[in-house]
Amino acid sequence: MIDIELLAKYPFLPEAREYVASIRIDELFSPIYEDVRDYAKNWIKSSFENIHLPFLRGEDRILAFYTAKLYLIAIQDPIVIQRFANHFRDSLESMLLSEEENIVDLVASGLGIDFRVAGEDIKRMNLEYRNYLVFRMIHFIDFVKSASRISGDAFRLINYPLKDGWVPVNKETFVKILREAFVRNFTREIEEKRGDAKILRRYVGNDIREILEIKDKFISRYSSEELGAVKSDAFPPCIKSILVKLRNGVNLPHQARFFLVTFLHRIGMSNEDILKLFATAPDFREDMTRYQIQHITGKISGKEYEVPKCETLRAYGLCVRDVYKDKLCQKDWMTHPLLYYKLKKEWLSKRSQSSE
Amino acid sequence: MANAEFLKAMFREYYLKNDVILPPRFTKREYGFMFFDKNYVLRHKAFFSKREIKRFLVSEVPKHAYYSTAYYSDPKNKDMEKKGWLGADLVFDLDADHIPETEGKRYEEMLQIVKREAEKLVEDYLLGDFGFDEKDLQIAFSGGRGYHIYVRSSRVHRLGSNERREIVSYITGESTDIFKFLIRREEIKRKRKRTLYLLYPPEFGGWYGKISREIVKISRSLLSLYEEYGKDTVVEEFNGVLKNKKLSRRIVGDLFKKTSENTMKIEHLISQEQSQKLQIFETDELRDAFLMYIKEKIRIRGEADEPVTTDIHRLIRLIGSLHGKTGFIVLPLTLNEFKNFNPLIDAIPQNFKEGESKIMAEKKVEIELNGENYRIEGEECVPNYVAVFLVARGMADFISRC
Numbered sequence: 001m002i003d004i005e006l007l008a009k010y011p012f013l014p015e016a017r018e019y020v021a022s023i024r025i026d027e028l029f030s031p032i033y034e035d036v037r038d039y040a041k042n043w044i045k046s047s048f049e050n051i052h053l054p055f056l057r058g059e060d061r062i063l064a065f066y067t068a069k070l071y072l073i074a075i076q077d078p079i080v081i082q083r084f085a086n087h088f089r090d091s092l093e094s095m096l097l098s099e100e101e102n103i104v105d106l107v108a109s110g111l112g113i114d115f116r117v118a119g120e121d122i123k124r125m126n127l128e129y130r131n132y133l134v135f136r137m138i139h140f141i142d143f144v145k146s147a148s149r150i151s152g153d154a155f156r157l158i159n160y161p162l163k164d165g166w167v168p169v170n171k172e173t174f175v176k177i178l179r180e181a182f183v184r185n186f187t188r189e190i191e192e193k194r195g196d197a198k199i200l201r202r203y204v205g206n207d208i209r210e211i212l213e214i215k216d217k218f219i220s221r222y223s224s225e226e227l228g229a230v231k232s233d234a235f236p237p238c239i240k241s242i243l244v245k246l247r248n249g250v251n252l253p254h255q256a257r258f259f260l261v262t263f264l265h266r267i268g269m270s271n272e273d274i275l276k277l278f279a280t281a282p283d284f285r286e287d288m289t290r291y292q293i294q295h296i297t298g299k300i301s302g303k304e305y306e307v308p309k310c311e312t313l314r315a316y317g318l319c320v321r322d323v324y325k326d327k328l329c330q331k332d333w334m335t336h337p338l339l340y341y342k343l344k345k346e347w348l349s350k351r352s353q354s355s356e
Numbered sequence: 357m358a359n360a361e362f363l364k365a366m367f368r369e370y371y372l373k374n375d376v377i378l379p380p381r382f383t384k385r386e387y388g389f390m391f392f393d394k395n396y397v398l399r400h401k402a403f404f405s406k407r408e409i410k411r412f413l414v415s416e417v418p419k420h421a422y423y424s425t426a427y428y429s430d431p432k433n434k435d436m437e438k439k440g441w442l443g444a445d446l447v448f449d450l451d452a453d454h455i456p457e458t459e460g461k462r463y464e465e466m467l468q469i470v471k472r473e474a475e476k477l478v479e480d481y482l483l484g485d486f487g488f489d490e491k492d493l494q495i496a497f498s499g500g501r502g503y504h505i506y507v508r509s510s511r512v513h514r515l516g517s518n519e520r521r522e523i524v525s526y527i528t529g530e531s532t533d534i535f536k537f538l539i540r541r542e543e544i545k546r547k548r549k550r551t552l553y554l555l556y557p558p559e560f561g562g563w564y565g566k567i568s569r570e571i572v573k574i575s576r577s578l579l580s581l582y583e584e585y586g587k588d589t590v591v592e593e594f595n596g597v598l599k600n601k602k603l604s605r606r607i608v609g610d611l612f613k614k615t616s617e618n619t620m621k622i623e624h625l626i627s628q629e630q631s632q633k634l635q636i637f638e639t640d641e642l643r644d645a646f647l648m649y650i651k652e653k654i655r656i657r658g659e660a661d662e663p664v665t666t667d668i669h670r671l672i673r674l675i676g677s678l679h680g681k682t683g684f685i686v687l688p689l690t691l692n693e694f695k696n697f698n699p700l701i702d703a704i705p706q707n708f709k710e711g712e713s714k715i716m717a718e719k720k721v722e723i724e725l726n727g728e729n730y731r732i733e734g735e736e737c738v739p740n741y742v743a744v745f746l747v748a749r750g751m752a753d754f755i756s757r758c
Contacts, residue, residue, distance in 0.1 A: 125557070125560065129539065129556055129557070129560070129564075139511075140486060140487075141511045141512065141515070144515070144519045144522040144523060145515070145519055147522065148516075148518040148519045148521070148522045149518070156522070156525065157522050157523065157525065157526045158525055158526045158529065158532055158562070158563060159536070159562075160561070160562055161560050161561030161562035161564050161565065162485045162486070162526070162561050162562045163485065163487075163561030163562070164484075164485075164487035165485075165486050165487025165488070166487070166561075168561075327437075
């Protein structure tokens, strides 16, 4: 029997399941568990704000983790899922680093990692020649599954004295492998349960909205440093369509101009360059346009306007999702033009790397 | 046209008399084909029974037949996203194109060199470092200039591209500095600083011990090459890898020079069971070039084909089918069969060994097939396997049956 405080720290372990198995969904979403739900919701929201909530103890934390998982299953939004998983991953790593060996082993087994204790000769040789304190041996397939997600020499298979499929690693590396295994298992589980999303949504209703709003806020604050150099190939179809109209001398409604300016400003285009784009507009007046751009981008007002999310664009009639049938736009979780831009840009650069 | 018809007839007979070997979960795979008389590539084909595949092969007689290393929930769906990727074999494709020593070599010699590369992959890496079980491996002669090696353990099926790339980097040693696997020591001698490199114990895992073991093994084969064929052959061997004749000559000069104890330096590399042996070289430059040669000999050369291993949607030749540019069988081999395998005898279909055809070779060709040497110029009646091989390779034209 594993101590409940231990399971509270590692609520993803299979042994934690018996604490939640007897609770029915309608109970969990009844007033009795309101505090647990609040915590779960804030837990997910906190992952976008990089704050750590006060640590819950015992059964409550196991329940809150379970509830958070239900929210994520209902939402099925890869950004939110990844964000929460990474947030949890970081605290998991720091907890594991200070644990005794037997606890680390327990968590490793719970995560399905194939590992074994290193023999004395391997420990001695690695210490003598590589100045390396071997903690455990991981099967190389489990090693690469996690290590391929981490950069740095310590995670490249070739740097290890691999023998018969076993990779000797130190405690820091072992813990990082576990940490990534958690993310992998967790996100996979949520994806696999997407069939349950519909039923769950009946219970979670407004709580989901709150979480998604935090996500959109977070995305609208992507800084131009995060987004890197301007790459017009990665523009979402709504922006491309506005640019085409502009170039063809179509007179744009105010909302379209506003959206275009906030978007281009946020991805790092200079005000001068934005101004040049407007020069083809039929009613172009340089002084007016310059003033408006400076206003929207915060140069005059001191208030930097946020890029509107997809929902707002739809309300303004600027969303072209149903016209262009863009695959990325069709995704349920595509909620913000900046998210589109960021993902498309990453995808384009990956593609150009692999074709070189 | 006569050429294509001849090949098609020969291939049809083969497919009538022989069965291809279907991969595990064959109904979940995508199949692809190229034909003698059509220009397109047929993809996204799926089969639900062995008989269905047999019928297709006999009636359509493809020039090349492929299947996906991946399996899908809906293999015939043309939309990759909707195909529903379920997993994929881990596949290594070794081809003469990526091994510099094969340059300018005859087909037979080329195949020998690729075979050694495949042996190295199987024994040193897959069964050695990675600890896979022999029963998880499937080897196949590609029918052309190489070998396909499959790992079909349930452990590897779900690996994604990035994870496969990690495995590929390990076996190709790509962009890896070999000095990383040596022990670096700074030494000051007569006020001059020098960097020494010591070897790890041979029993050490990974590339660390591999370098120590391979220096002994490779030096031994260099010495026997020297004793059997002389210095120039050894220079050629180095030059084949290093592509630098002058440097190759200098290394050989240094390695085979007699030392004060009347032994050659290379004998130190073979015999000394100590970590200091890299200090025997005349200069650091020669040592580094020698290490570069060793690295090339240790690693699996196949970078250009890296996609085969990392592309989890790739098509690969169907085992038991015929290669349209040689007429050889894409032949499955156990590890034991592989060791004694001679593609130029063993990959010839039985029905090609019966009957003769008259062909016309404009340029003189020499080829060793089925254990016999053939020298053909002009019109000549030859066994069908010779006719198929030369016609398929575009080195002769089919005239008539004899």
